[in-house]
Amino acid sequence: MIHFSILKKSKKSRARLGLLETPHGVVETPAFVGVATQATVKAMTMDQVRSTGMQLLIANTYHLHIRPGEDVVKKGGGLHKFMDWDRPLMTDSGGFQVFSLGFGKDRGTGKILKEKSDEKIREGEQPRTVRITEDGVEFRSYVDGRKLFIGPRESMRIQEKLGADIIFNFDECTSPIADHAYTKKSLDKTHRWARVCIDSKKSKQALYGVVQGGKFKDLRIESAEFMNKLPFAGFGIGGEFGDDKRQMTKMIDWVVSELDEARPRHLLGIGYLEDMPKIIASGIDTFDCIVPTHYARRGVAFTSRGRLDIGRTEFLSDKKPLDPKCSCFVCQNHTRSYLSHLLRAHEITPLTLLSFHNMHYFNAYVSMLREDIKKGNL
Amino acid sequence: MIHFSILKKSKKSRARLGLLETPHGVVETPAFVGVATQATVKAMTMDQVRSTGMQLLIANTYHLHIRPGEDVVKKGGGLHKFMDWDRPLMTDSGGFQVFSLGFGKDRGTGKILKEKSDEKIREGEQPRTVRITEDGVEFRSYVDGRKLFIGPRESMRIQEKLGADIIFNFDECTSPIADHAYTKKSLDKTHRWARVCIDSKKSKQALYGVVQGGKFKDLRIESAEFMNKLPFAGFGIGGEFGDDKRQMTKMIDWVVSELDEARPRHLLGIGYLEDMPKIIASGIDTFDCIVPTHYARRGVAFTSRGRLDIGRTEFLSDKKPLDPKCSCFVCQNHTRSYLSHLLRAHEITPLTLLSFHNMHYFNAYVSMLREDIKKGNL
Numbered sequence: 001m002i003h004f005s006i007l008k009k010s011k012k013s014r015a016r017l018g019l020l021e022t023p024h025g026v027v028e029t030p031a032f033v034g035v036a037t038q039a040t041v042k043a044m045t046m047d048q049v050r051s052t053g054m055q056l057l058i059a060n061t062y063h064l065h066i067r068p069g070e071d072v073v074k075k076g077g078g079l080h081k082f083m084d085w086d087r088p089l090m091t092d093s094g095g096f097q098v099f100s101l102g103f104g105k106d107r108g109t110g111k112i113l114k115e116k117s118d119e120k121i122r123e124g125e126q127p128r129t130v131r132i133t134e135d136g137v138e139f140r141s142y143v144d145g146r147k148l149f150i151g152p153r154e155s156m157r158i159q160e161k162l163g164a165d166i167i168f169n170f171d172e173c174t175s176p177i178a179d180h181a182y183t184k185k186s187l188d189k190t191h192r193w194a195r196v197c198i199d200s201k202k203s204k205q206a207l208y209g210v211v212q213g214g215k216f217k218d219l220r221i222e223s224a225e226f227m228n229k230l231p232f233a234g235f236g237i238g239g240e241f242g243d244d245k246r247q248m249t250k251m252i253d254w255v256v257s258e259l260d261e262a263r264p265r266h267l268l269g270i271g272y273l274e275d276m277p278k279i280i281a282s283g284i285d286t287f288d289c290i291v292p293t294h295y296a297r298r299g300v301a302f303t304s305r306g307r308l309d310i311g312r313t314e315f316l317s318d319k320k321p322l323d324p325k326c327s328c329f330v331c332q333n334h335t336r337s338y339l340s341h342l343l344r345a346h347e348i349t350p351l352t353l354l355s356f357h358n359m360h361y362f363n364a365y366v367s368m369l370r371e372d373i374k375k376g377n378l
Numbered sequence: 379m380i381h382f383s384i385l386k387k388s389k390k391s392r393a394r395l396g397l398l399e400t401p402h403g404v405v406e407t408p409a410f411v412g413v414a415t416q417a418t419v420k421a422m423t424m425d426q427v428r429s430t431g432m433q434l435l436i437a438n439t440y441h442l443h444i445r446p447g448e449d450v451v452k453k454g455g456g457l458h459k460f461m462d463w464d465r466p467l468m469t470d471s472g473g474f475q476v477f478s479l480g481f482g483k484d485r486g487t488g489k490i491l492k493e494k495s496d497e498k499i500r501e502g503e504q505p506r507t508v509r510i511t512e513d514g515v516e517f518r519s520y521v522d523g524r525k526l527f528i529g530p531r532e533s534m535r536i537q538e539k540l541g542a543d544i545i546f547n548f549d550e551c552t553s554p555i556a557d558h559a560y561t562k563k564s565l566d567k568t569h570r571w572a573r574v575c576i577d578s579k580k581s582k583q584a585l586y587g588v589v590q591g592g593k594f595k596d597l598r599i600e601s602a603e604f605m606n607k608l609p610f611a612g613f614g615i616g617g618e619f620g621d622d623k624r625q626m627t628k629m630i631d632w633v634v635s636e637l638d639e640a641r642p643r644h645l646l647g648i649g650y651l652e653d654m655p656k657i658i659a660s661g662i663d664t665f666d667c668i669v670p671t672h673y674a675r676r677g678v679a680f681t682s683r684g685r686l687d688i689g690r691t692e693f694l695s696d697k698k699p700l701d702p703k704c705s706c707f708v709c710q711n712h713t714r715s716y717l718s719h720l721l722r723a724h725e726i727t728p729l730t731l732l733s734f735h736n737m738h739y740f741n742a743y744v745s746m747l748r749e750d751i752k753k754g755n756l
Binding site: 038039040041042043044045046047063067068072075076082083084297316317319329333334335337338340341342344345347348349350351352353 | 416417418419420421422423424425441445446450453454460461462675694695697707711712713715716718719720722723725726727728729730731
């Protein structure tokens with residue numbers, strides 16, 4: 001059960017300031033959602049994650065189903081207790097992996113896809129290693145090769161055992177190179193599955209309905225209208241857009257126009273810093289992204305001067321903190337010089353320190369955007 | 379400058395309870411010394427290291443000379459400030475690497491050496507990739523291949539720039555398969571270098587003199603007598619013994635008998651839990667070892683029930699903490715099940731969590747041994 005209240009609506013855009021109440025506390029929205037794929041934020045302890053100001057995490061149903069299995073998590077007292085996260089928590093449906101391990105693996109994602117954008121996935125096509133049927137998806141465990149199946153009912157059972165505050169319906173996230181016919185057929189199935197999820201859910205967890213429809217305006221509107229009529233507690237907006245940011249913003253606008261204002265909207269898997277003002281101005285309340293920790297593990301710090309590749313030689317003699325304007329403990333206690341040394345020396349510690357800074361930076365940035373809405377500037 | 383005071387001497391053994399005062403605070407001895415080879419404790423933040431009760435760290439002169447270079451550290455305000463460690467700090471002399479990257483690399487160390495214990499290193503032999511001369515050691519940087527040289531003067535210059543509270547004289551740590559003639563000749567050189575270190579040191583840092591002499595009683599006693607006559611602030615006891623624990627204990631006894639009681643004694647690079655009571659009973663005040671963090675990164679937790687290989691399947695459903703008797707934050711907040719899952723999922727976070735627990739466990743264990751001395755039980 002959640003309760004969403006809108007405190008203020010922007011006059012300049014669709015941005016809104018809200019409070020998302022969950023059984024594990026209240027989230028001030030718009031909010032950045034940290035990614036805890038395998039029941040941990042990579043390279044960080046939960047105490048550290050809390051100290052970055054993180055309000056809400058999202059864990060991955062598909063990965064946790066494969067390893068350690070939802071039964072282990074349930075026996076551990078549910079995902080909150082298992083991972084020692086006492087704040088609000090989401091799990092995705094596992095549906096994104098249908099794409100990324102199916103057609104995504106065969107044909108590429110992101111930039112790779114964009115380069116061969118005249119390729120198409122046509123109606124009736126199947127990915128090579130994953131079988132998408134009317135009932136769900138057959139695939140093999142990447143850990144031990146055993147056959148697995150997730151459909152809408154299975155997704156609900158798994159997510160119920162995991163026990164997050166907010167869960168998502170099981171959907172197919174189509175490839176950006178899927179043609180209209182493929183995407184339409186997939187969407188119909190996602191919609192049928194949405195009803196199955198609603199009907200088979202037994203818990204009191206808040207269920208969000210994910211809007212799909214690829215890059216096609218008619219399908220996106222159809223999906224948003226469809227999901228909007230169902231008794232979902234909120235909405236997810238899914239899809240893979242590669243690097244096509246303009247396409248993404250247009251798509252959000254089509255979708256949000258059709259959605260009930262009173263229910264919260266989560267944008268799945270997107271959240272570069274430069275996207276945030278646009279996403280929020282389009283009426284998104286929460287969004288998750290691996291960017292802060294993913295880049296941290298590659299030595300990149302996000303700062304008010306842009307991204308810095310801290311392992312570079314020039315930073316070895318730079319006695320400034322990562323960001324002179326940042327109040328996080330890494331910027332208070334460490335120089336770029338020290339962090340550069342640790343990265344060049346292949347230590348693990350800088351991955352933690354950069355992850356902390358980046359996550360703190362992202363949360364502070366969204367907090368500033370909330371202030372902007374308050375002041376009427378966004 | 380340091381000041382060492384003995385609070386209590388055991389009546390049962392050579393164990394003693396002491397206070398080692400340094401410019402960065404006081405160490406209660408006997409004390410376990412954490413290893414910060416490259417100016418960080420692997421997989422931990424300095425806040426975490428402090429929270430384990432760690433009193434004293436040792437960093438590595440050889441590695442820091444190669445990367446990032448002592449000048450970078452000095453410009454960063456010295457090693458304490460550079461790595462954000464405000465408590466007492468040692469640097470070793472770089473001498474151990476003469477062995478481990480010289481004959482150690484050619485002929486093996488530890489168990490490998492023991493298996494071929496009839497092999498000998500004879501007088502006049504040189505390792506393949508390192509050249510030991512009368513003045514010091516020529517070697518190449520493992521980072522960029524450039525030629526480097528460290529002798530006693532260079533070691534003092536580097537350690538002065540690093541700026542730890544306690545530094546060590548530059549020595550050759552001989553292989554356990556070096557014969558008597560080789561070891562004697564090496565020892566004479568180490569003794570000549572010891573005088574050079576004393577004469578060329580310009581800082582007020584406390585300089586410890588390292589006793590060498592391999593496994594030969596006459597040479598160990600000769601070395602201890604020699605070092606004892608010099609105005610060192612304390613003593614190091616060096617050497618590589620592989621797995622021969624009995625040999626090690628005998629050697630410590632030979633050496634400690636000859637050393638001035640009033641000065642502190644540091645045992646270099648040794649400190650398995652099972653060795654600690656013996657080491658301390660032999661009159662050692664401080665000892666450093668990579669064991670807690672090294673094993674943690676391989677998934678091993680030290681507990682009151684022995685070592686646990688936490689990644690094993692059996693722990694996946696074990697809801698107990700790593701050690702039910704342990705008060706550390708990992709044991710208070712996480713189950714073996716969760717940690718096992720994270721290790722099996724190849725996450726970075728469990729390396730931090732296990733490092734924290736192990737380091738806390740080692741410090742708590744030594745704290746208990748200090749209590750034993752207080753109560754007259756060791």
